[in-house]
Amino acid sequence: MARPVKPGIDYFPLDVSMDDKMELIEAKHGLVGFGIMIKLYQQIYRKNGYYLRASEERLLLFKRQVNVDINLINAVIEDALGWGLFDKRLYRKYGILTSKGVQKRFVEATKRRKEVEFIKEFLLIEDIQSFYSDRVNVNINSINADINSENGNSGTQSKVNKTKVNKSIITSPSGDSSPDFDPELPSGSDQDPPVKEKNNTPNCPHEEIKQLYHEELPELPPIRVWGETSQKNLRTRWREDPERQSLDWWRRFFREYIRSSDFLMGRKRDFQASLDWIVKPRSFQKIMNGRYVNRNGNGGSSRSDRTSFSEKYKDYDDLDEVTDYA
Numbered sequence: 001m002a003r004p005v006k007p008g009i010d011y012f013p014l015d016v017s018m019d020d021k022m023e024l025i026e027a028k029h030g031l032v033g034f035g036i037m038i039k040l041y042q043q044i045y046r047k048n049g050y051y052l053r054a055s056e057e058r059l060l061l062f063k064r065q066v067n068v069d070i071n072l073i074n075a076v077i078e079d080a081l082g083w084g085l086f087d088k089r090l091y092r093k094y095g096i097l098t099s100k101g102v103q104k105r106f107v108e109a110t111k112r113r114k115e116v117e118f119i120k121e122f123l124l125i126e127d128i129q130s131f132y133s134d135r136v137n138v139n140i141n142s143i144n145a146d147i148n149s150e151n152g153n154s155g156t157q158s159k160v161n162k163t164k165v166n167k168s169i170i171t172s173p174s175g176d177s178s179p180d181f182d183p184e185l186p187s188g189s190d191q192d193p194p195v196k197e198k199n200n201t202p203n204c205p206h207e208e209i210k211q212l213y214h215e216e217l218p219e220l221p222p223i224r225v226w227g228e229t230s231q232k233n234l235r236t237r238w239r240e241d242p243e244r245q246s247l248d249w250w251r252r253f254f255r256e257y258i259r260s261s262d263f264l265m266g267r268k269r270d271f272q273a274s275l276d277w278i279v280k281p282r283s284f285q286k287i288m289n290g291r292y293v294n295r296n297g298n299g300g301s302s303r304s305d306r307t308s309f310s311e312k313y314k315d316y317d318d319l320d321e322v323t324d325y326a
Contacts, residue, residue, distance in 0.1 A: 007117065009109045012045045014038070021083045029076055032068060036076045037085070039066050044097060050106035051098035051122050054091065055225040056276075071272070074221055087124060094143070095224045100124040107131045119143060202245055204238040206231060209250050213275045216254040219265060221274040230276040237279050261292040 018026075026034040043062065044052040052058070054077065063070045077097070081088045086097045103125050110116045115137040118128060125131070129138050210223050238244055244253075258264050258273060264287070266272035277283050286292065 006113070008046045008049045009106065012041060012105055012109070021080075021085050024083055025076060025079060025085070028079060029072065032072065033076045033079075036066065036068060036073055037080065040077075040080075040097060041102070044102060045106070049110070050103045050118075051090075051096045053225075054095055054097050059224075071266075071270075078222065090122060090124070091224075094121065096122060098122060098124065103128075111136070115139070117141065201239055204235040205247065206234060208247055209234065209238075210275065212247060212251050212254060216251060217258055217265075220258075220272050223275055226276075230279065233276070233279040233281070233284075236281075237284055257287050260294070261287075262294050263292045 022034070022037065025037055029036070039062070040052065044050065059070065059073060063073060066073075077086070080086050080097075081091055084099075086099050090096055090098055103123070107125070107128065111132060113136060116132070117139040118141070120140050120142050123140075128140075132138055206226065210226065213220070214222060243249055258278065262268045263271070264273040264278075273283075278287065
């Protein structure tokens, strides 16, 4: 039985003089922000060697490990992406944290190994095989092969001068086939019943709606992983009402129902609504019923403009599905 390939490395170089980008992180977020970056680099090099899947589940575990508020972690990651410490394109497309510098350091640390593995879609270094000698086996797999290897299946191996790339279909935008982790509710307690699709119903444009969310609500948590549960919830919200089957409707919804709410935007409490939370059945119903409209009317429409059920609710008093949301 073949010995499994070691994915990560045991150490990484830390320069005594950091570049301006890292100094910007420290200038804005203090030593805590600097420490978050170092911890993220440790996770990258230890787990996979040259990238880290920044899924909601992993960041929640990371939050527990470093004992730092999740909003600060998100802010540091966003600034690191904006300043080029991590590659923004790969982060938005696959939900991973990596950079050309990270990958170069991984290559330098693994030149003496007998075998190394890479994922084709995650590479930022061209012709990476040329950095290794002929004695090193270099595996270049696609995303699905990486998922299979995490489940215990080995990928295709080849010599460096005969590297084969496995061709496979990407099953989700995040590259992660696991279902969403929901810290708010017991498993299966906030799921929609199956919705029968009508033949004339247009397909739900997940990517376009996510893009609208980022454009209209950049202050809210960015979408890192859009798993099966989130896809199902958004698809159901899209199909429930013909009026919602329009990108213009979703743009108005983000502006009029989300941005106008101090609570949902995090201006009142230590909570910010994310898109996966917004499209959950109970959350979406309460938003549409005006539950989170400002009491004093500042920053948005009055409650009476939003719903005829306004008098049944007490605004922010019933927060059962958000109190555990980090």
